[in-house]
Amino acid sequence: MAYSINSECINCGACEPECPVEAISEQGDVRVIDPEACTSCGACAEVCPVDAIDAG
Template sequence: MATYITDECINCGACEPECPNEAISEGDDIYVIDPNLCTECVGFHDYEACQAVCPVECCLPDPNNQEDPQTLLDRARKLHPELNLPEKIEDLPPELNRFANPDHQRPE
């Protein structure tokens, strides 16, 4: 599932520069994430960068936009062909795939 920003957002802007896909932008009242650009950082980190920096923990998985890891990798490949990411999620190194370790916790 793509990530979204809840109404608890304090508009600090910490998340925007951390997004490797430039999916985060300033909305009318709070920052917003474009679900067509969000890869949940698959292909970049083993955690979601926006979640890691959000001081109020308002970057959450969007239950209304569920996507499997392969779909997220496919999107990352399309957005960043220069990275030569593997075609299959199973071939993505664990440090670039937050789904490789289901017990992974939010970095402090």
Template sequence: MALKIISSQCTSCSACEPECPNVAITEKNGTFVIDPKKCTECIGHFDSPQCAAVCPVEDTCIIDNSFPRYQVPA
């Protein structure tokens, strides 16, 4: 599953954008969004999603259940 940013909670602080190892986070219309096609939940890079770790607003970066879980390529 990819992560998503709840736009109504995003403060546009931009803390998450440089932390993403997959360059999946961009600014759009004043808030940040995660491209689900690029998001790997930081699997293979970190023990936990870095966007959620650095976000100053709790529960703003959350799992998007509408996308299948990321699979590490064999």
């Protein structure tokens, strides 16, 4: 099940370089995860400083 970024995102960008499949991109003032590309590895959630990334 794909991860998603919730409204707590502060757009710091820490998650984007951690994604091995480049599923994270910037849209406006937040980052988003493409659910079709996400492999649910959790690397992004591990580095999020505000715990804004949720599984499923």
